[in-house]
Amino acid sequence: MKKPAFWLAFSLFLFTGALLFYRVLFLGYPLLPAAPGQTWAVSIDLYVETGEEGAKVALGLPVEQTGRMVVEERISAGAQSIDIHREGPNRIGIWSVPGKQDERLVNFKTTVHVRPGRVGGDGGPPPRSDPPPNGGEEQALAERLVAGWKNLPLPLRIKAIAATTTGKWVDPPPGNLEIQAWTAVRERLGRELALRVLFYAGGLSSRSVSGLLLANSVVRTPLRWIEIWDGQKWERLRPDSGEFWDPKVALLPLIYGDRQAVRVVGGELREVRYVISREPISGWRLYFEQIRRSERFLDRWSLFRLPEDFQRTFRILLLVPIGALMISALRNLIGFPTFGIFMPVLMALSFRNTGLDYGLGIFFGILLLGYAVRRALDKLRLLLVPRMSVLLTLVIGCFTILALVGGKIGLREFMAVGLLPFVILTMVIERFFVLVEEAGAAAGTRTALGSALVSVITYFIISWEPLQLTFFLYPELMAAVTALQILVGQYSGYRLMELFRFRKLVGS
Amino acid sequence: MIVLGLAKKLREAGILGLNRRNASYIMGWNPRSAFPLVDDKVLTRAVAEKYGVPTPPIFLVVENHGQIAGIEETLGGRREFVLKPARGSGGSGIILVVDRGKEGFVSQSGEVYSREEFAYQISDILSGIHSLGGQEDRAILQALVHPDPVFAAVTYQGVPDIRIISYRGVPIMAMVRLPTRASDGKANLHRGAIGAGIDISKGETITAVHRAEVISHHPDTGNPVSGIQVPFWDKMLLMAARAMEMTGLGYLGMDLVIDREHGPFLLELNARPGLAIQIANRKGLWGRLDQVDRAPREIFSSPESRVEWAVNTFRS
Helix, strand or coil: CCHHHHHHHHHHHHHHHHHHHHHHHHCCCCCCCCCCCEEEEEEEEEEEEECCCCEEEEEEECCCECCEEEEEEEEEECCCCCEEEEECCEEEEEEEECCCCCEEEEEEEEEEEECCCCCCCCCCCCCCCCCCCCCHHHHHHHHHHHHHHCCCCHHHHHHHHHHHHHCCCCCCCCCHHHHHHHHHHHHHHCHHHHHHHHHHHCCCCEEEEEEEECCCEEECCCEEEEEEECCCCEEEEECCCCEECCCCCCEEEEEECCCCCEEEECEEEEEEEEEEEEECCCHHHHHHHHHHHCCCHHHHCCHHHCCHHHHHHHHHHCCHHHHHHHHHHHHHHHCCCCCCCHHHHHHHHHHHHHCHHHHHHHHHHHHHHHHHHHHHHHHHCCCHHHHHHHHHHHHHHHHHHHHHHHHHHCCHHHHHHHHCCHHHHHHHHHHHHHHHHHHCHHHHHHHHHHHHHHHHHHHHHHHCHHHHHHHHHCCCHHHHHHHHHHHHHCCCCCCHHHHHHCHHHHCC | CHHHHHHHHHHHCCCCCHHHHHHHHHHHHCCHHHHHHHHCHHHHHHHHHHCCCCCCCEEEEECCHHHHHHHHHHHCCCCCEEEEECCECCCCCCEEEEEECCCCEEECCCCEECHHHHHHHHHHHHCCCCECCCCCCCEEEECCCCECHHHHHHCCCCCCEEEEEEECCEEEEEEEEECCCCCCCCCCHHHCCEEEEEECCCCEEEEEEECCEEECECCCCCCECCCCECCCHHHHHHHHHHHHHHHCCCEEEEEEEEECCCEEEEEEEECCCCCHHHHHHCCCHHHHHHHHHCCCHHHHHCHHHHHHHHHHHCCC
């Protein structure tokens, strides 16, 4: 390995790595930008009756964490400024509603992107230090009830306690008298609190949550559930039925603890309405929204700041170097024949307009026709440049006829034929002819098929949307591609084809 | 695993691959500025003459279409000659003319070109069809070589030619390319000519390869291809050794023909000689390149000392 080339490649990798690291760690970029997920818009309408000096509204807001991203947040009506601050695990938005003794509508809109099942443990459980507010008597009873389950593993202990809310007591069950006593306690405390007392007694961390089930719906009161730490993640329990929410169900917590999701001071809350709707926005829009709002240097210089028409071009363009890298590898590592470097890349680009099957069909059709014409031209003894001009005209003539036919039968793929690289096609015809003449039809066909195959592979690479999004978000990945190109370029070992070419020399 | 094992075996046998040839030898020893000299036969002949390396005489260099009409006048009484592009490669565009008469030009394979057709061939050459980069070219009318009968028994028509690869002025490997019926009388391995390795130390043909097969007899004439003593061997080695001073290229292939009357002629030089010579010799180039790199410094002082060292070192 040649040292300077290696170091250059290494520094390019390092550059890419450093930028990626910075973006992910400090700018909050996603590690896997193309990961699937859902985007939900939650519109919260609050009807507030203000007091003498207006009212203050405190609203629990979604918190960002692994697997959950707040794309957009805004107050749409009712107030000018919002003051958002953290309180423990909660994010509270507080704003003043002006007015005197009248009813006001305040609207807040938030768009969140979630990947259900991937929501992280937000740093683990709080210490088991906040016992539910209740008397020592119930606590002592609870301790006796769960005493038999103390040695169960955490997940099983959680299930055992959860089942009690529907009156099921797993082995070893406590005494009947105690169960009866607990039923009375549950009546008084309510199911949610009763369960939390038991979890506390069982040595488990739990917390109450108010939030929303993300499904197209209009909700007047937030959902309540209990989250219990099972050692790795929060289990989500429905206190009314004792059932657990499936991890794949998307729940959006608004506030943790016993607080209400909405509180109004100096006025009265007449009505709350949560309108939850699925937004069909793509990953592109998701990051566009996020980056447009950011004032960070790298975000201001992001490709997302380009007008959308030009963005489209770059989505594709950024992946072309990967195609070139692949062609380099095929040639120098494998020894695969193609018509030049650019022909497969340009063909792949044009396939995006004509579609793969039509594109390939047109390519081989025109190549064969061109070959036949080129053979005939050979007898006419035309000079080089005029002869190439004739072939060029032939190619464009074919395009015209195809486009007209496409127009008549309404086939868009034929009409898009004009985007095929006609100069390249002309040159391919000439080179194909020369190759067939000099090295035989087999070699010519092999190279034509090889070129077509590489075009197809390149087409799939540049059309793969997750990869487009990744490179668009992290254009520095091109430096890593360059590094790989350099590494391929300094490879001086055998090509795969040579192993077979020379294998007889070593007797195998 | 098979792949890695095979690669290891080839490495141990000293077989040279294209990537290493390009990266270590062509890029390392062949300055770009020297390429025009070997790519253009007119320039090659001019410099070869200076170094006392014989090449076939050139009767006429056609530079533009206007000159085509005057060709026959210049040829005078000569009935046979070769038409070549100055910058051609792989033998394309070459016509061996053995006679000329009323109907036009008769080629060696018996084809008759009318004057019009012949003019078309020349104008094709001028417009750069056969030239390496497609640039405009010159056409050469050169003396026809009458091959020495030494290879007559193993040649089907055409002219056999000898390829010697030299590295840093040391001839390291050689082969003779013998035309066959399949190659249409052309000394081109891709088209089906035979490649027979030549022992550098003795100048005698060793093994031979036809397409991918090792052969011992010529497929058309049925005569054995090995054990033929190549005449003028020492002279040809010296010509190959001089090519370095001549061109400034450290890694090159020299193509020679042996004329019945005049002895060896340099036909053309190649700055990117192919690797098939390894198959013809059943020997790797890389091993020999390494030997040259480890050779004592004194041997590089003159072409004679380099040839002497090669003859003593490379025994097959």
